[in-house]
Amino acid sequence: MAARVLLQRRVAPLTAAVLVGTVAFYPRTAHAEAPSDRQYPRKPIYDDDFDVLALRAKAAPTTATTTAAALPTATPPSPTEEALPATTPVPAAAAPSSPFESTTTTTTVLRTRAPTPTDRLASQIRLARLFVYAQACTVEDAVNGAMARAFALEQSFTSTVASLAPARESGEKLMPGLIYVLVAGMAGSIVARNRNVLLRGAAPLALGLGAAWTVLPVTMGNVSGLVWEYEKRVPAVADAHLRTREGVERGVYMARVHADLAQRKVYEGVREAREALEGWVRKGK
Template structure:
């Protein structure tokens, strides 16, 4: 077996004609130009001194708002004061009504006492009118005092419990005025002394009459006995 040999062309690269070699000495640095110079460092600039500002006055809108606020506050205070005054007036009226109602209720006699106001009050009124009729031709003082005296006497007679309550209430109010209370005590003491003296004198008179009647009866009995 044989091989056929054929000639072929072989291409070879040519060696570099010039080889790059590093220089032994450093190349001198290029001189700086205006284009390559670094920029100068920025100099610190002091801030400009602030000029003193003049105080700014309130604007018309602000002044109007202040005035409106004052007006609203004044109206609110006035409304609150008026409301408080109305509340105090209502409280006083309510307390007065309660006091009047309780006072009138305290004057009435209890149910268990059996004392009735309606017929008794009519009797007292009739007694006072009778006193004014009796003393119509008398002096002014007698015409003023007689109906009052007869009415009070009738009241103590037919309405003793009610008159006692009225007397206690009058005394309670009189204690607020010491002069009137002292005068009332003196008048009451004088009336009690007069009534006590009248009672004693009446008892003495009754005893004297009884003694005289007894003596007269004994005398008559003696005459009858002697006549027999």
């Protein structure tokens, strides 16, 4: 029992000394900076442009042939691509003659990765913003078109009303002429108040139009021209207007012809009566 206790007291310090020496003198490489290669096969949290720039700086000493073979295009890597360093052995023909030169070159290998939920959310937000922008542009164009049509209608109305007024050199005044037209229309309604409905509606209109063409000929000419422009948009109405106008003009012409014939007959009758009377007077003498 005493020997066992003595043995434990001597062996325990010896064992502790061996363990401390093993830990202290174990060969290990101490890095002053982070190692160039990744020691743990873990995916990086962020894939930004700083890693790409660092890899390009490492790949700068490579030859033009190796770079052209590794990167066929000069386009930068997309956000969904991850750049990883890789070593490519130099061919035997291009091997360095000196043993101190490096026999490997560093190139950049592009490896695609699946889009993250953040990327998908960003793409959906982009689509939503584009949709809202398109709808806003559509609404803005519709409002601008409506305002342009309203302004054009207002300008057309004002220019049309201004074109109906008589010119200054014509000497025609609207104010007394309009009063005369209203008085003529009221007189027609008074005259035909005891007649049928058709006559009571036609008499004021006929007397008013007659007075307007009499006292405001220039203004009525402008109004008739404007009405004709609107009638030409409807061919049936324009044709009916032309036929009616031709009929009225033909009736007026025939009335004038018959009036001239009647006047001639009256003149001839009066002349014959006067000649007969003069003959009787001569015979009486």
